[in-house]
Amino acid sequence: MRPSEATTRVQSSAIRELFALLSRQDVISLAGGFPSAAAIDIEALKSAMARTMSQTMPAALLYGSVQGYEPLREMIAGRCRGFGMRLDASGIVITSGSQQGIDLIARTMVDPGDAVAVEAPTYLGAIQAFQARGANLVSVPTDNEGLHIDALETLFEQHRPKLLYLIPNFANPTGAVLSLRRRRQVLELAARHGVLIVEDDAYGELFFRDPPPPSLLALANAEERQWVVHLSSFSKVIAPGLRLAWLAAPVELMRHVHLAKQISDTHSSAISQMVGYHFLNAGSIEPALSRARQYYAKQASIMRRAVEAELGKVPLVTVAARGGMFQWIELPGVNTQALLPKAIEAGVAYVPGAPFFADRAGADSLRLSFASATAEQIGEGVRRLAGVFSGAR
Amino acid sequence: MRPSEATTRVQSSAIRELFALLSRQDVISLAGGFPSAAAIDIEALKSAMARTMSQTMPAALLYGSVQGYEPLREMIAGRCRGFGMRLDASGIVITSGSQQGIDLIARTMVDPGDAVAVEAPTYLGAIQAFQARGANLVSVPTDNEGLHIDALETLFEQHRPKLLYLIPNFANPTGAVLSLRRRRQVLELAARHGVLIVEDDAYGELFFRDPPPPSLLALANAEERQWVVHLSSFSKVIAPGLRLAWLAAPVELMRHVHLAKQISDTHSSAISQMVGYHFLNAGSIEPALSRARQYYAKQASIMRRAVEAELGKVPLVTVAARGGMFQWIELPGVNTQALLPKAIEAGVAYVPGAPFFADRAGADSLRLSFASATAEQIGEGVRRLAGVFSGAR
Numbered sequence: 001m002r003p004s005e006a007t008t009r010v011q012s013s014a015i016r017e018l019f020a021l022l023s024r025q026d027v028i029s030l031a032g033g034f035p036s037a038a039a040i041d042i043e044a045l046k047s048a049m050a051r052t053m054s055q056t057m058p059a060a061l062l063y064g065s066v067q068g069y070e071p072l073r074e075m076i077a078g079r080c081r082g083f084g085m086r087l088d089a090s091g092i093v094i095t096s097g098s099q100q101g102i103d104l105i106a107r108t109m110v111d112p113g114d115a116v117a118v119e120a121p122t123y124l125g126a127i128q129a130f131q132a133r134g135a136n137l138v139s140v141p142t143d144n145e146g147l148h149i150d151a152l153e154t155l156f157e158q159h160r161p162k163l164l165y166l167i168p169n170f171a172n173p174t175g176a177v178l179s180l181r182r183r184r185q186v187l188e189l190a191a192r193h194g195v196l197i198v199e200d201d202a203y204g205e206l207f208f209r210d211p212p213p214p215s216l217l218a219l220a221n222a223e224e225r226q227w228v229v230h231l232s233s234f235s236k237v238i239a240p241g242l243r244l245a246w247l248a249a250p251v252e253l254m255r256h257v258h259l260a261k262q263i264s265d266t267h268s269s270a271i272s273q274m275v276g277y278h279f280l281n282a283g284s285i286e287p288a289l290s291r292a293r294q295y296y297a298k299q300a301s302i303m304r305r306a307v308e309a310e311l312g313k314v315p316l317v318t319v320a321a322r323g324g325m326f327q328w329i330e331l332p333g334v335n336t337q338a339l340l341p342k343a344i345e346a347g348v349a350y351v352p353g354a355p356f357f358a359d360r361a362g363a364d365s366l367r368l369s370f371a372s373a374t375a376e377q378i379g380e381g382v383r384r385l386a387g388v389f390s391g392a393r
Numbered sequence: 394m395r396p397s398e399a400t401t402r403v404q405s406s407a408i409r410e411l412f413a414l415l416s417r418q419d420v421i422s423l424a425g426g427f428p429s430a431a432a433i434d435i436e437a438l439k440s441a442m443a444r445t446m447s448q449t450m451p452a453a454l455l456y457g458s459v460q461g462y463e464p465l466r467e468m469i470a471g472r473c474r475g476f477g478m479r480l481d482a483s484g485i486v487i488t489s490g491s492q493q494g495i496d497l498i499a500r501t502m503v504d505p506g507d508a509v510a511v512e513a514p515t516y517l518g519a520i521q522a523f524q525a526r527g528a529n530l531v532s533v534p535t536d537n538e539g540l541h542i543d544a545l546e547t548l549f550e551q552h553r554p555k556l557l558y559l560i561p562n563f564a565n566p567t568g569a570v571l572s573l574r575r576r577r578q579v580l581e582l583a584a585r586h587g588v589l590i591v592e593d594d595a596y597g598e599l600f601f602r603d604p605p606p607p608s609l610l611a612l613a614n615a616e617e618r619q620w621v622v623h624l625s626s627f628s629k630v631i632a633p634g635l636r637l638a639w640l641a642a643p644v645e646l647m648r649h650v651h652l653a654k655q656i657s658d659t660h661s662s663a664i665s666q667m668v669g670y671h672f673l674n675a676g677s678i679e680p681a682l683s684r685a686r687q688y689y690a691k692q693a694s695i696m697r698r699a700v701e702a703e704l705g706k707v708p709l710v711t712v713a714a715r716g717g718m719f720q721w722i723e724l725p726g727v728n729t730q731a732l733l734p735k736a737i738e739a740g741v742a743y744v745p746g747a748p749f750f751a752d753r754a755g756a757d758s759l760r761l762s763f764a765s766a767t768a769e770q771i772g773e774g775v776r777r778l779a780g781v782f783s784g785a786r
Contacts, residue, residue, distance in 0.1 A: 001589065001619075002555065004504045004526075007649045010656070037451040045454060046446050049664075053439050058430040061438060061632035096489055096636075096658040103657055107525070111397045112505075129656050132500070133397075162395065196394065226394075239454035241663030243489075256400045263403070263522050264496055265489040269662035270634030271442075 010131045028373060028381035030303075031349040033172060033325045036372040039295040040239050044284035051278040052271065060274040066262045068094025068246070069270065072277040076246055079280075084218035085230065091248050093257055096268045098202050098233040098245040103129045104264065105163070105198050105229055105247075108256045110135045115161040119147050121356030121365070123172045123200065126165050137358035140164075144319050146171070146178030149185045156193040163196040163229075169204035169212040170324025173356045173367035177322065180213040187216055187224045196253075200231045202245075205289055207323040208297035217248065226250045236325070237289055238279055242272040296325060299370040299378070303327050306382035307368075314389050325371040328353075331389060336366040339388060348384040403524045421766060421774035423696075424742040426565060426718045429765040432688040433632050434681040441671035445664065453667040459655045461487025461639070462663065465670040469639055472673075477611035478623065484641050486650055489661045491595050491626040491638040496522045497657065498556070498591050498622055498640075501649045503528045508554040512540050514749030514758070516565045516593065519558050530751035533557075537712050539564070539571030542578045549586040556589040562597035562605040563717030566749045566760035570715065573606040580609055580617045589646075593624045595638075598682055600716040601690035610641065619643045629718070630682055631672055635665040689718060692763040692771070696720050699775035700761075707782050718764040721746075724782060729759040732785055741777040 052060050059069075067073065073089035080087045095101040102125065110116060112134030118126065120139035130137055138159045140147040147166060155161070164186070168178035178186070190197045199216045213219075217230040233245035249257050261267070279285065300321045307318060307327065317330040330353075337352040353365025370378060445453050460466065466482035473480045488494040495518065503509060505527030511519065513532035523530055531552045533540040540559060548554070557579070561571035571579070583590045592609045606612075610623040626638035642650050654660070672678065693714045700711060700720065710723040723746075730745040746758030763771060 001587075001643070001645050002502075003646065003649050004500065004502055004507075006504065007501050007653065010652055032456075034456045037455060040451060040454055042451055042454065046450070049442060049446055053442055057439070058433060058435055059634075061433055061435065061634040062430060063425075063427045063633045096662070099656070100658040107397065108400050109395075109397050111399065114397075125656070125659070128652075132653070132656050194394075239451075240456045241452075241454040243658060243660070243662045250394070252394050253396065256396050259403055259521075260400065260525070263492070263518065263525050264657060265493040265636060266518070267636070269489070269636045269665040271668065272662040272664055275664065 006132050006134060009134065010128050026347050027344055027349055028347060028377045028384070029349045030368040030373055030378070030381050031351050032372070033369045034372050035236055035240050036295070039292045041284060041288040041291060044279060044282070044288060045239055045275065047282065048275045048278035048284065051282070052274040055278070056274045060271045062270065064267050064270045064273070066258050066267050067092070068268060069273040069277060072273050072280070073246070075277065075280045080248070084214050085248070086225070087248055091254070093247045093249070093261055094268050094273055095245045095247050095261070096265060097235060097243040098200060098231045099125050099129070100264065101231040101245055101247040102126050102165070102198070102200065104257055104260045106130050106133045106135070107260045108253060109162050109196060115159040117152070117155055117159070117161040117164040117195070118358050119166050119171065120359065121173055121353060121362055122165065122358070123167060124355055126200070127358050130165070139358050142174065142176060144176050146176050146182050147186070149182055149189070152186065153189055156189060156195055160193070161195055163198050164190060165198045165200065167200045167202070168216060169201055170206060170322065172203070172324070173326050173351070173353070174328040175319065175321040175324055175326050177212050183213055183216055183219055187220050190227050191224045194227070196227055196229060198229045198231065202231070202233045202236055203324040205237050206292060206296055206325070208293060208300060209322070212323065226252070229253070234276055237285065237292060238276060242276060243269065244272050244276045296371065300327065302375050303368065303370040303378050303382065306379050310382045310386040311389065314386065325369050327368045327370060328365065329368060330365045332364055334389060335363050337363060343385060343388045346384045346388050348381040348388070350385065399525050399527060402527065403521050419740050420737055420742055421740060421770045421777070422742045423761040423766060423771070423774050424744050425765070426762045427765050428629055428633050429688070432685045434677060434684060437672060437675070437677035437681060438632055438668065440675065441668045441677070444671040444675070445667040448671070449667045453664045455663065457660050457663045457666070459651050459660050460485070461661060462666040462670060465666050465673070468670065468673045473641070477607050478641070479618070480641055484647070486640045486642070486654055487661050487666055488638045488640050488654070489658060490628060490636040491593060491624045492518050492522070493657065494624040494638055494640040495519050495558070495591070495593065497650050497653045499523050499526045499528070500653045501646060502555050502589060508552040510545070510548055510552070510554040510557040510588070511751050512559050512564065513752065514566055514746060514755055515558065515751070516560060517748055519593070520751050523558070532751050535567065535569060537569050539569050539575050540579070542575055542582070545579065546582055549582060549588055553586070554588055556591050557583060558591045558593065560593045560595070561609060562594055563599060563715065565596070565717070566719050566744070566746070567721040568712065568714040568717050568719050570605050576606055576609055576612055580613050583620050584617045587620070589620055589622060591622045591624065595624070595626045595629055596717040598630050599685060599689055599718070601686060601693060602715070605716070619645070622646070627669055630678065630685060631669060635669055636662065637665050637669045689764065693720065695768050696761065696763040696771050696775065699772050703775045703779035704782065707779065718762050720761045720763060721758065722761060723758045725757055727782060727785055728756050730756060732781060736778060736781045739777045739781050741774045741781070743778065
């Protein structure tokens with residue numbers, strides 16, 4: 001057996017390997033960014049399933065189009081127009097989660113050796129998808145307002161990347177929000193250098209108080225729009241188990257995306273698409289979003305207070321999460337990867353920062369998620385963490 | 394915009410391009426191999442959906458494991474053991490249709506330039522998935538008993554392929570069934586030459602009278618089993634819209650398959666998996682299979698009679714379909730691709746044979762499907778075809 005080189009060059013997910021350790025019942029996981037059942041409108045989803053059964057049979061059971069169920073795409077396009085994006089149904093492809101959206105773009109754009117620019121740190125699943133294509137990943141430093149524009153310009157000039165992947169809103173793992181000013185600068189730079197922007201907006205609607213600035217796709221002028229792919233997902237706002245997300249791409253790229261989608265899985269689960277359609281069509285998304293925002297805002301503030309109370313004695317850098325699911329922590333001088341086994345021994349799990357960096361920097365950082373633990377678990381988990389970290393210094 | 398080379402080397406699906414022409418209401422499509430609503434047990438599926446809502450919430454809405462829902466994998470493994478395959482749940486991954494199964498194996502095994510052996514003709518979606526990986530496709534000639542063993546041995550020696558992709562039962566597009574004797578020979582040859590067999594069994598349960606011989610995985614001895622990947626699907630026997638299929642792979646390959654699956658779409662739709670689980674758990678599959686077998690057997694015989702009555706005057710070679718969804722026809726001297734626009738003009742669509750051949754041979758063949766047209770449409774469609782073909786000679 002000789003597996004492909006592509007296979008052997010992908011680093012396995014640190015999160016996934018961690019899961020094997022988490023079967024121990026007494027370990028509190030602050031690791032995975034999984035939406036909680038408490039944040040999901042289960043009754044509205046059951047209604048959407050009931051309408052799927054009564055109104056869209058047998059279509060929900062048969063083969064559909066590669067692009068996805070057209071009434072669903074029309075509804076998504078209408079919502080997008082409300083956010084200032086110029087889109088119609090033909091510009092949208094339904095994907096099986098936004099992980100698939102990233103993978104379709106990687107397949108469509110990247111050959112082995114091509115440079116791909118990513119934020120440092122960024123989403124692990126994106127790093128893996130680009131690695132699987134043999135991309136040469138180049139990292140752009142970031143702060144709380146997203147990526148550094150000067151560094152981005154230098155990188156564009158030196159590496160001429162095929163694309164720039166970024167998470168502008170409540171980024172995974174840092175929670176950072178790309179400022180309006182930088183959004184405009186990224187658009188201008190990308191169009192000037194001919195670099196495709198892949199805007200992954202999985203978390204933009206999960207703001208706690210103020211919505212983030214408009215998406216790059218909404219801000220782009222006619223020329224810049226030719227350089228923007230927009231990914232979004234219903235995993236965080238309706239339910240992850242549906243594996244329902246979507247991708248908007250420039251016309252020139254679209255037929256390649258359709259072909260890559262066809263090769264990947266023919267089309268996304270029709271039943272998932274129908275449930276998503278009926279959920280949106282019944283107007284269930286706004287109440288579901290209110291519920292999710294309230295839930296995550298409360299969880300974030302519980303974690304924030306616990307971190308301040310318990311980790312306040314340890315020199316650390318954190319920024320309050322303003323949306324999304326994550327609290328990013330930097331502990332100068334502490335190797336968080338090396339400490340993880342001790343943390344699990346002490347009954348708490350987190351994700352070390354290094355795997356989020358394509359260049360494997362960030363050894364002294366870590367990601368906590370407040371998405372699915374209870375208030376008690378968050379308090380006790382952070383207390384256990386504090387014990388581990390203070391012992392490590 | 395510079396799309397990847399991988400993207401530009403894949404031939405778009407002739408079937409898919411055809412669909413654009415089929416919006417004309419008066420064209421009878423004998424082209425696509427789509428399961429008919431008439432062959433689907435909609436009531437049993439509604440019951441499975443109802444049980445998903447009442448019994449497996451909120452799990453059906455949340456993130457699940459990469460491998461797929463464990464009770465579903467256990468049920469599949471149990472069924473497989475009934476067919477003589479040595480499998481347990483850990484040896485199975487749920488895929489989003491068997492197209493994804495093929496794609497996962499292509500990703501896991503094939504680097505650009507690697508030789509991949511396929512039957513001539515074979516499934517278009519497999520040709521595309523391997524082309525997308527940059528495979529060097531090499532073709533093995535076939536007849537009604539599947540691929541030619543002598544040619545296969547020569548090919549293994551000359552090209553040393555990484556894998557052999559084949560459809561042993563009621564193949565798409567020919568309907569051929571690999572004989573028991575040849576199955577054993579393929580296993581022996583593959584193990585001896587270290588070639589991975591990818592057995593795509595999408596149609597094996599759709600036999601009209603006699604079941605096909607045991608699968609290659611069931612026939613393999615302990616050593617041979619290390620060289621067999623088995624793909625199967627519920628698309629043809631439960632419902633295609635669920636996008637529910639599965640893959641069994643040797644242990645050595647499995648962790649690579651898990652990683653490729655994670656990168657592709659994290660996991661398959663949880664709601665589809667739960668519906669599939671409840672369908673199987675309620676014992677609905679055997680009645681559904683009986684229904685589907687009866688339906689397709691009747692459709693096949695209607696088409697068979699029409700072909701004999703209408704095309705009998707045209708020199709042609711056909712073999713009666715004994716299972717599956719397709720009737721393969723060879724018309725020596727007729728270029729079926731060139732004639733297609735005239736056929737559509739005359740109000741009937743088929744799939745020309747050439748795209749099913751990796752080497753683009755087979756210009757005088759075509760595939761008809763009896764899966765979804767009505768009896769009247771089949772009769773009238775074949776009549777129209779006869780007019781087109783007799784005029785072409």
